[in-house]
Amino acid sequence: MLHKDFEIAVNKLPEEQRKQKPDQDKLGFGQYYADHMFTMRWNRQDGWHDAQIEPYGNISLDPAAMVLHYGQAIFEGMKAYRSNDGRILLFRPLDNFARMNQSALRMCMPRFPEERVLQALKALIYLDQDWVPSEPGATLYIRPTMVAIEPHLGLRSAEEYLFYIINSPVGAYYSEGFSPTKIYVEDSYVRAVPGGVGFAKTAGNYAASLKAQVEAHNKGFTQVLWLDAVEHKYIEEVGTSNIFFVINDVLVTPPLGGSILPGITRDSVLKLAEEWEIPVEERRLTIGEVIQAAEDGSLQESFGTGTAAVISPVGELTYCEKTYTIAGGGIGPLSQRFYDAIQEIQFGAREDSQNWVVPVC
Template sequence: MEGQLKIERREVLKEKPDFSRLGFGQYFTDHMLIIDYKEGKGWHDARIVPYAPITLDPAAMVFHYGQTVFEGLKAFKTTDNRVLLFRPEKNFARLNRSNDRLTIPQIDEEQVLEALKALISLEKDWIPTEPGTSLYIRPFIIATEPCLGVRASHEYKLMVILSPVGAYYAEGLEPVHINVESKYVRAVRGGTGAAKTAGNYASSIKAQVEAKESGYSQVLWLDGIEQRYIEEVGSMNVFFKIDGQVLTPELNGSILDGVTRDSIITLLKEWGIPVVERKLSIEELHEAYQNGTFEEAFGTGTAAVISPIGELNWLNHKMIINDGKIGELSQKLYDTITGIQTGKLADPFHWVVEVN
C-alpha cells in the first residue's frame, strides 16, 4: 500500500445514539477508512475521512456486474477500558479469498489491519459497553471504473465503516423458528457461495421474506444440486448436537468458512466434545428428531455469535428442539466466546488483538 495513512478529522462530531437501544447496523460513526486501487499503481492513498456519502460514476462496474466483496468483525471495550478485536487476521485472510474469487486485487492484510486499528482508536468512544453490544466493523471493496464491458475492473475502493450495534436478531438468545427452504437455493459448488459477496445475499432475500410471511425468522438452506444436504442457516453456519456428538456441514466450496464456526470447532475439541464436519441430510436430521437423539441446533456468525434454533419446519414436519429453549451447550459456547471477546475470560488461543 503506497504512502502514509492520512487522517482528516470531522469538525463537528455526531450526537451518539442511545447505546441501550441500538438495533443492528442503523447508526454509523464519525469517520471511515478509504483506500483506492488503480491498475499499474496498486492500492494507494489510504485515508481516514469524515463519514459521508460517496460519489460514483453511473457506469461504475459495481452497479452493473456486482464486483464487490465485504467482511464483518467486531470491536469490544473491556471493563478496564481496553479495546479488543476478535481474530481480525482471519477476516482479512478471508477477504483476500473472496477477492480472488471475484478477480479483485489482493490487499496487504497487515497494512489494512493497522489502518483499521487507527480508525477504531479514533472512534473508540463509539464502542458501547452494554451487555450484548459491540462496534460492528464492515470492510468492503467495490469496483469503481466507469465501463460497461464485462471484465474485471481496473479501479476499486476499499472502505471500512463502523456501526455500534446491539443484538442481530430481535429475539437475542431466544431460540428462533426456521423454515427449511425447499424452493430456492443459496449457492452451488463452483459458484460464489464460499466468497463473501453481495450477490449471495441479494439472492437469499426472497426466501427470507417468504419465510417471515409464514412466521419464521430465517431459512435453513439445502444444497443446490440435490436439495437434501444442509448447508447454512440464513447467512450463518449451522451446528447440530445429535446423540452427544456435534455435527456441522463440511466446507465444500459453497459454504462460507466462518470465523465463529472455526472458533466453535476449536472450543468443542478443547472441551473433548466430539465434533464432526461432514455432509448431513435433512432426512438424517428428521430421523434423529423422531428417535429422540436430536438435542440442540444453533447458527453461528460474527453478527449474532450464537443463534439457538428452537424449531425447524421441513415440508410441514415441525421439529421442536430442546422444548424450544436454548441448549446447555449453545449457552456455554455463547458465554465463552463473548467472554473472550470482551476480556472477561482468559484467551488461551490468542484470539483477541488489542487496539492501542
C-alpha cells in the same frame, strides 16, 4: 499488486460537527454510523494508494461503475468489544481480512495488505473510540467493503477499486436476542452451487437469498436453512450463519465444500470443541437425517454461528410444513456454553487460550 508501504492520511472531523451518540439501550443493528471511515483506492498503475481516515460521508460513483452492472462487491463483518476494564478488543481480525482476500481472488479483485489494513482499522477505531458501546452485549460492528468503481460497460474484471471500512454501534442482531429462533428449511430456492461463489462473502450471494428470506419472515420464521442446490437434501447453512447440530452427544456441522461460508465463529466453535474434548464431525448430513433425529429424540440441540449474533439457538425447525421442536424449544447446554465462552473471550473476561484477541487500546 500489494503496496505495503502506503501512507495513511488522517482527516479528522471537527468536534463541533461530530454526531450525537445514540442511546446504547436502543441501538438495534446497522442503524447508526461512527464519525469517520477508512478508504483507499486501487488501480493497475499505482496499486493501493490514497489511504486515508476521513469523515463518514457519501461515496460518489459514475453511473457506469462496474460494481453496479457486474456485481464485483465483497465485504466482511467484524466487531470491536469494550472490556470491563475499558480496553477495546478485536476478535480474530486477520482471519477476517484473510477471508476477504480469498473472496477478492474469487471475484477477480485485488488483494490488500492485511497487516497494514489492520493498522488502519486500529487507528480508525481509536479515533472513534467513544462510539464503542460500554453496555453489556453491545459492540461496534465493523464493515470492510470493496467495490469495483471503474466506469466501463463490458463484461470483464474492473481495473479500479474502492476499499472502505465503516463502523456501527450495535445491539443484538435478532430482536429476540440470545433466544431460540425459528428456522424454515428451504427446499425450492437455492443459494449457491458447487464451483460457484458460495464461499465468498460477495454481495450477490445475499441478493440471491432475499426472496426465500422474505417469504420465510412473512410466515413468522427467523431465518432460512438452505439445502444443497443439486439434490436438495444436504444441509448447507442458515441465511446469516453456519449451522451445527448435536446428535447423540456428537457436534455435527456441514463441511466446507466451496458452497458455504468459512465462518470465523464456526471455526472458533470447532477449536473450542477440540479444546473441550467434545466429539465433532464435519460431514455431509441430510435433512432427512436431521428430521429422523428430531423424531427419535437423538437431536439434542442445534445452533447457528456468525459474527453478528455469535450463537443463535434453534428452537424450532419447519420442513415440508411440519414443525419439529428442538431442545424443548429452549437453549441447549452446548449453545449456552459456546455463547458464554466466545463472548467472554471477546470482551476480555476469560483467558484467551487461542490468542484470538487483538487489543486496539
